[in-house]
Amino acid sequence: MARILVLGGDGFCGWPTSLHLSALGHDVAILDNLSRRRIDAQLGSDSLTPIASIETRIAAWSDLTGRDIAFYNTDAADFAALRQTLATVRPDTIIHFAEQRAAPYSMKGAEEKVYTVNNNIGTTHNLLAAVTELGLHTHIVHLGTMGVYGYDGDGLEIPEGYLNVYVPGDNKQIFQREILYPTNPGSVYHMTKSMDQLLFQFYAKNDRLRITDLHQGIVWGTQTEETRMDERLINRFDYDGDYGTVLNRFLMQAAIGHPLTVHGFGGQTRAFINIQDTVRCVALAVANPPEEGDRVKIINQMTETHRVRDLARLVSAVTGARVAMVENPRNEAPENELRVSNKTFLSLGLDPITLKNGLLDETLEISRKYAHRCRKDMIPCVSTWTQSQHPGVVSNEVPLFAVGK
């Protein structure tokens, strides 16, 4: 069993992952500066579910299972502080979730752009530099995003990170190269993940660090086997315009009788994964590290793709909610195809939870149970992608299009 440090272990993916790895018998420690909770306070938003403090969470887990999780309130973007925590823990494996992860938040204004870049590049690079300096033989597992590939698909299946390309030379020779899939990020947040890739590539090559980069789809669902054990362990559920991911937002909107707000005509196709599969995938990644000297191991962590309007129809069919098509605040293609290879995790035994088999009910259940905690004014997306755009604020009253059920 490994000694594992989870950076960002108080977050939506990090918390259930920490519990899952602890349940599997690993010696888990969490590093988090609680910045996500502070951003909630700054935005006036909050998790729909009543999440406990990190201290209460950890104490509850210990009560229930007898397993201890250490907690370090450390800012990973502060090199000296991160270095010190790493020197103390000396982990075998580090899971790195500690980034500002909302695309709309990253596009709110100049301050948020600057914060997102400084925080995300800061945490990732500090980690690589500190692991190198301390001479740790740590396996680093990072959460990337499917968004680095971009959504301008021309029908080519998106591979797991690398692409074989052919280049005609000026001398009739044809050159063959294996390259990182060329990125086309759609927000400052996604851009930082593209930049992270270059950091990993360099440190894997120069310092032979062992790195796995998980290009994750949009996560839906809330609870996992472990977080379900006790209300004090409940996972966060974001529904606001900045942090709420699309399917969770639809489920919560349905629960409170708000129309499902689809950006534009909802032709955007995206990749999805359930939170329970997220934690299983991370455990599989931990158990299957690359060798020293290997290139970065890139794995697509997603299980299905859907068009946004089809998701809205699905939720509408289950709940009776109206669908409202609203102006798209994002600067993105209105329609796209998406074909993604996800062979690695399937071959390692992942048995995907898909949208149809009942878990939608659990999330809907949760959103109904805590509907009274919902702040309706936090629902609209008000971050616009460019200065010339109007904020895509929508109210119940004035959807651009409303599709009755």
Next chain:
Amino acid sequence: MARILVLGGDGFCGWPTSLHLSALGHDVAILDNLSRRRIDAQLGSDSLTPIASIETRIAAWSDLTGRDIAFYNTDAADFAALRQTLATVRPDTIIHFAEQRAAPYSMKGAEEKVYTVNNNIGTTHNLLAAVTELGLHTHIVHLGTMGVYGYDGDGLEIPEGYLNVYVPGDNKQIFQREILYPTNPGSVYHMTKSMDQLLFQFYAKNDRLRITDLHQGIVWGTQTEETRMDERLINRFDYDGDYGTVLNRFLMQAAIGHPLTVHGFGGQTRAFINIQDTVRCVALAVANPPEEGDRVKIINQMTETHRVRDLARLVSAVTGARVAMVENPRNEAPENELRVSNKTFLSLGLDPITLKNGLLDETLEISRKYAHRCRKDMIPCVSTWTQSQHPGVVSNEVPLFAVGK
């Protein structure tokens, strides 16, 4: 004539560029936090040439030409400070030289790695975010490096930034894509330039910023038409193991009777440009901006390629200096080919100054004139690329190989 702000205008390239643009009639302002001078103090090194303070430099230029250059002592890695200077100057064009630019310095240790990433990504991203927020219609000209392409050439001519590639799909279809040339940076410094490219790509696409990225070769020479006018205008000349670029280091070593220190067998082929051509190229880039909505305009700013051992032989032939082959502190290929397209500047009228036509004499002259200022203990490269390497310290006494003249 344009209002031009030169970020890093106190540096080796920035100072002569500022003077050249001022001489051409532009309204030039310099922004610099003088960090380069502070790093000299920290390392115990100094310019071989006795550079005047920025205030004296600017006053001398005004005395000699009647032209005023404003100076802002601003840290561009501090968003609020940079934003304020930009709001004051509201430049038509910004030339961005303000990065930590020494590969060996960037590999010295964890602190220097972290500083280089935070400083370089900080200055570049702050600039893009501030120009966007202020709604300036500024043309941004950035100094990148040939090093982003990597030196693992397989014979393919390096294009000006973009590559047309063909990708076989799983369905027998062949996909064609235009991509950024895949980067393979050889140091943390070069890595930051690769990351800068992703920043530029995003802001050009999302915010329609007009950006030119100049992928510059290694600069040699010291003086330009303008810096030669008066000793108070003299340009800096770095010869230390961190900041000295290879040809200038050879010339200075020859001047003081030190053997020319070649890393390994000197099989590394690199691209070069004279400092006078640097300032001309930047002026050409300023005069030929991309249109709003264009992709980033990438231009290779180099005029010739040479193998390091051939440069050593050339300097040895001119000066009689010995050549000493020393252990290579860098983690790089011992030999490489390099073919580079540099059509753009040639087609805009650049008439390159090459190594043979006499300018070597001027630089040699300068290094002889100021040889008494040389600190010999600053000559060796002591930064190693990986922790397992020995520092490539060499003394006069123990070269690995010495090649007599």
